[in-house]
Amino acid sequence: MTRNRITMFKQTILAVFLLISISSFSQDFSNLWEGYFSYFNVKDVTEGNDKVYAAAENAIFSYDLLTNELETITTIEGLSGRIIQTIEYSEEFQLLMIGYDNGLIEIYFESNSEILSVVDILEKESISPGLKGINHFNEYNGLVYISTDYGISAYDLNRLEFGDTYFIGNGGTQIKVNQTTILNNEIYAACSNNGGVRKALLDMGDLIDYQQWQGLTVGGDYVSIQRVEDKVYTVRSNKALFEVLNNNLNQLFVYTDLPIDTRKVNTNLVITTENDVFVYDENFNLIENASVNSEFDTQFTTATIVDSQVYIGTISLGILQTHISNTNEYISIKPDGPTSNTAFKIQSGINDLWVTYGDYTEFFNSFPLRQRGLSYLSEEQWNNIPFDSLLTARNLVDIAINPFNPNQVFISSFKDGILEMNNGEATILYNQDNSGLESLFNPNFPNFIGIRQSASQFDASGVMWTLTSKVKKPLKSYDPNSGQWQAFSFEEIIPNEFDELGFGDLALDANGNKWIASYSNGVIGYSSTGEIKKLFSEEQNMPSSVVKSVAIDDRNQLWIGTFKGLRVLYNTSNFFDDPDPTASTIVILDDGIPTELLSNQFITDIKVDGSNNKWVGTLDSGIFYFSPDGQETIYHFTTSNSPLPSNSITDISIDPGNGRVYISTSRGLVSFSSGGTKPEEELENAYVYPNPVRPEYNILGSNDLNNINNGIKIKGLTENVNIKITDIEGNLVTEAQSRVNLRSSKANYNFAIDGGTAIWNGKNLGNNIVASGVYLVLISDLDSFETKVLKLLIVR
Missing domain, CATH: 2.130.10.10 (YVTN repeat-like/Quinoprotein amine dehydrogenase)
Structure with a gap:
């Protein structure tokens, strides 16, 4: 298995490994995104290079032991957003290995912040999708022995490619391996599925042969196994700890709670249960015991030790730090989130x-x-x-x-x-x-x-x-x-209130009408004068009576998200007078073929930004950003081309001040700076930035005005303006008008206005980047006739 992928946001890849395929975003929007992940629930910890790394549910954070600084690694930096099960830091190779519940492995290179996505297990068709979880990494002599739900796979950290896979169940069947350890050139495996403890000689060279794996027990489920100096310890699912002696198991202790993490740190054995961390020396003498207390009421998940400090992962407090000689005091460590x-x-x-x-x-x-x-x-x-x-x-x-x-x-x-x-x-x-x-x-x-x-x-x-x-x-x-x-x-349309399962979304239009998303009755309209009507049937062109979301746009049109597609009610003003109202389907041309927009998609939310563009979330296809009429798809973000941690969108909200779009998914929250801000009432606070435009900004000349990292922005505009940009002598350089020159237009304007923000790529009417100089921005409100003049300095 040798198919890997590199996901990259920050730097150009300097080396391409043999048989590695590279995938990256078609456009680099990484600095337009922000992530807001939770770091309360820590799944695993590891240490190395003067740092402690912690795996939260689907993000990583590191704690610098020298500076006390916290850094995060999330989908913004290139992580997949999937659920993390285990991590391991390699001191020799200066990298962090991350194992996921679906078989994906990612390798974070500390030297350049690149992320290598190893997809071999994830895409292996001969292994059931439910058996691909990564349980543990065991690094030894440049190889990593990966414990999985199907067995063991070996990965070469020098060549960054897979070696053999070992199915060590009876008759060579797949069996869940929770952890491995190595002592005296023998590899030990703790197995579930009644697989017991098994071992094999590493120098046999044929570990792929299941007959080389010797069973040390008659069945049983074993959750962990770990070497400390010249001893091997293993934990059975009945909470009992054993020492492996001469291929036999000698019971040492039975814990109150099942040990959920067992590891070697220097010459110590560290065992974590949900209420305690036990630290033993190499002879299994208890050195210290850290416990949950009333002030830090949580559950432990994992623990490690660095320089006499114990770092304990928890389900609700991030990492708790305590000194090995005084475990009654804790310090909580976690990034903001x-x-x-x-x-x-x-x-x-x-x-x-x-x-x-x-x-x-x-x-x-x-x-x-x-x-x-x-x-x-x-x-x-x-x-x-x-x-x-x-x-x-x-x-x-x-x-x-x-x-x-x-x-x-x-x-x-x-x-x-x-x-x-x-x-x-x-x-x-x-x-x-x-x-x-x-x-x-x-x-x-x-x-x-x-x-x-x-x-x-x-x-x-x-x-x-x-x-x-x-x-x-x-x-x-x-x-x-x-x-x-x-x-x-609502008795006029719903005589029995229990005939309606529930009401979800609510939108208010410019005429004071209320539009309600319901489960059984489609969209319910309630007028400002007390009339009530619903839009729900196939005869009314509704694909489903189950409506999840409703939104009113700047044209007072109602956008409707159902379990089976998208609809628009264009004439909301006459809805209550129309004896036979119908919803409209948006038809687009897909390779010249008329196609219904988002046909049969489960629409989870719809929001309208300051540009009257539409953000539409779906249950399993990510989020779409459409032009005001839905005819153009400006963006379609998924986990494969953006930092979305999941394609299941649960909610969307837009900051009216700066146009930032917050996107909630089933696995976390992110935001995207789209630039579509709400118009202002007056031009009093209009301004242009950056000003001056310096050469180091490198923002001029881009043809993609939707990428707000480029271009010169004019903010604080009213709803309907005309803007002329002239040189200091009054010669017209470029011009744009609200509702005409839109960023999403196929005309590829050099200057466009959306809502309360305009963006100019610095090109003139001849499509050339303008020279250095002072430019005048002449803003005219076409409704109130208010005007404002701004000065802009460009230095090239």
């Missing part, structure tokens, strides 16, 4: 982001109830609020930020009502006793309380609209200024 990688909903304000971790299924089942707290990002710092600070509100889901008071945030609970947060602190939980909210009523359980609150949105007047499932009046409004609640019935 959210509580979890499994965000349910996200909501961005201006320069901040809120994240919830509650949940309900696609069938709106809220059980089991989640008590997971909240996270919010502010001033580039994560604030993680535990459940016990949130007034007992469970299953926190949707988020609504008051646009007139951004410090006031309302969090929907799909069980307990609505939680109001002020300045990051929970102040009141609205429920059936103190608000207009109401619980569902189940006659079979008359005392049951369940306020299934989902989406909430603020309208232009500062009133919050919110949805409650399983009640007769599911649409409610709340005015934070007056404290008044109102409720609106």
